[in-house]
Amino acid sequence: MKLEIDGRVVEIEAGNTLLDAAKSIGIDIPTLCYHPALEPFGACRLCSVEIAKRGRTKVVTACNYPVEDGLVVRTKTPNIIEIRKMLLELLLARCPEEGRIQSLASEYGVTKPRFQIEDEHCILCGLCTRVCEELVGVSAINVISRGVEREVGAPYKELSDDCIGCGSCALVCPTDAIRLEKNIYPTTAEDIQEIEDKFLEGDRDEDLGVYSDLIAGKTSTGGQDGGMVTALLISGMKSNLFDAALVVRRVDGYNAESVVVEDEQGILSARGTKYLRVPMMSKLEAALKAGKRRIAVVGTPCEVRAVRKLQQQWELEREYPGVELTVLGLFCLESFDYEGLKADTTSRFGVDLDKADKTQISRGKYIVTADGKDHSCDVRDMEAIVREGCPYCDDFVSRLADISIGSVGSPDECSTVIVRSKVGKKLLDAAEFVSAEVDKKQIVKLAKLKKRNADRKLATIFEGVQ
Numbered sequence: 001m002k003l004e005i006d007g008r009v010v011e012i013e014a015g016n017t018l019l020d021a022a023k024s025i026g027i028d029i030p031t032l033c034y035h036p037a038l039e040p041f042g043a044c045r046l047c048s049v050e051i052a053k054r055g056r057t058k059v060v061t062a063c064n065y066p067v068e069d070g071l072v073v074r075t076k077t078p079n080i081i082e083i084r085k086m087l088l089e090l091l092l093a094r095c096p097e098e099g100r101i102q103s104l105a106s107e108y109g110v111t112k113p114r115f116q117i118e119d120e121h122c123i124l125c126g127l128c129t130r131v132c133e134e135l136v137g138v139s140a141i142n143v144i145s146r147g148v149e150r151e152v153g154a155p156y157k158e159l160s161d162d163c164i165g166c167g168s169c170a171l172v173c174p175t176d177a178i179r180l181e182k183n184i185y186p187t188t189a190e191d192i193q194e195i196e197d198k199f200l201e202g203d204r205d206e207d208l209g210v211y212s213d214l215i216a217g218k219t220s221t222g223g224q225d226g227g228m229v230t231a232l233l234i235s236g237m238k239s240n241l242f243d244a245a246l247v248v249r250r251v252d253g254y255n256a257e258s259v260v261v262e263d264e265q266g267i268l269s270a271r272g273t274k275y276l277r278v279p280m281m282s283k284l285e286a287a288l289k290a291g292k293r294r295i296a297v298v299g300t301p302c303e304v305r306a307v308r309k310l311q312q313q314w315e316l317e318r319e320y321p322g323v324e325l326t327v328l329g330l331f332c333l334e335s336f337d338y339e340g341l342k343a344d345t346t347s348r349f350g351v352d353l354d355k356a357d358k359t360q361i362s363r364g365k366y367i368v369t370a371d372g373k374d375h376s377c378d379v380r381d382m383e384a385i386v387r388e389g390c391p392y393c394d395d396f397v398s399r400l401a402d403i404s405i406g407s408v409g410s411p412d413e414c415s416t417v418i419v420r421s422k423v424g425k426k427l428l429d430a431a432e433f434v435s436a437e438v439d440k441k442q443i444v445k446l447a448k449l450k451k452r453n454a455d456r457k458l459a460t461i462f463e464g465v466q
């Protein structure tokens with residue numbers, strides 16, 4: 001396609017937009033709701049330009065208008081400047097404290113809006129909701145309500161059980177709005193640093209995070225991979241470190257749910273490894289609302305991130321005074337949803353997952369034991385059923401937990417334990433176990449692998465951030 005932009009001729013492949021064409025010859029058009037890795041949305045209209053076609057002129061948005069042969073485009077006519085000024089004046093009135101809006105507005109000579117000033121941060125560009133849905137695949141947030149009430153948030157304005165805290169929405173948000181949203185947990189590098197400084201204690205290791213102790217252990221409780229999680233919970237409760245625990249237990253065969261338990265029997269009912277991600281945050285909030293304050297939480301790295309973000313917020317706002325959380329994080333490369341894993345196990349091995357004796361992910365293999373026989377496949381072959389969002393998670397070892405537990409790095413029937421805080425140390429000291437040798441290299445290898453894969457995914461988002 002051959003067209004003219006601001007008097008300069010540009011040639012570009014069909015299918016590109018006017019914004020692409022302008023960029024290709026170094027012409028700058030301001031944008032707010034545009035991101036190259038996302039479907040164009042046309043929400044902010046800041047990229048408005050004037051086009052002349054068959055003797056008629058009209059205003060279009062450059063980010064989603066396709067290039068055409070012979071088109072004459074003008075990006076800085078007095079009319080276009082006026083449109084952008086008006087839009088920025090409205091945005092400045094809505095979000096007077098937002099740096100990006102302030103700087104764009106001042107570029108166009110707008111310093112003081114004539115309209116009623118509000119105290120919003122979100123400009124409703126939809127970048128966060130689109131990145132969460134189109135790239136991360138989680139759809140934890142949406143634009144909710146209507147008219148002037150429109151805002152971005154988790155469904156029903158309740159704590160999200162879907163958000164994995166990947167922080168992608170915070171990366172693309174042109175303002176600070178999404179970080180202020182209370183029902184999701186976008187965790188940025190800055191947040192991670194803050195959480196580590198506030199809750200953790202020990203030396204910083206590039207791959208394993210902050211930690212003070214790394215051991216392998218086996219307990220008399222029994223259970224998969226040494227039963228260390230169960231033993232830590234039981235001894236922690238007996239030693240009065242907490243009086244309730246949020247754990248995941250089986251219901252209906254292999255399917256699982258999170259539940260708050262208050263005694264040893266309850267903890268034992270949650271024994272065994274599950275490779276499912278189950279809704280958790282709403283259960284934690286319900287326990288707090290019911291008056292529980294000293295709670296142990298067992299979760300995967302994304303759940304640990306969410307819990308820490310909430311813990312920070314609750315402390316800041318004194319929402320649940322006296323809350324004391326003990327966070328036990330699990331090693332996790334990816335998780336599955338029940339229906340997907342069940343269907344896959346049936347079609348792959350002819351085994352009903354609900355009736356399996358045991359499932360295990362070990363050394364890159366998914367192993368299902370049923371009727372005394374092991375069936376296995378490479379976990380990489382199960383990519384299609386991995387839960388949405390997992391490829392965007394870069395944490396294998398639950399870096400923000402008080403204590404992390406997993407099977408990688410320790411001999412069979414033992415668990416690896418990483419102590420990361422005073423709380424974690426107290427918990428380990430209260431437990432009885434037999435020590436074994438740890439192979440740190442194995443843990444580092446998987447931690448690096450997970451981070452490398454997530455970094456590759458996140459690069460697409462970074463590249464589009466202005």
Ligand code: SF4
Nearest residue numbers: 122123125126128173
């Ligand atoms: S929260 Fe941020 S990214 Fe989402 S719509 Fe609002 S301004 Fe845009």
Ligand code: SF4
Nearest residue numbers: 132163164166167169
């Ligand atoms: S942190 Fe990730 S999963 Fe959560 S809302 Fe943002 S993009 Fe979606």
Ligand code: FES
Nearest residue numbers: 031042044045063
């Ligand atoms: S950047 Fe084009 S409409 Fe927002």
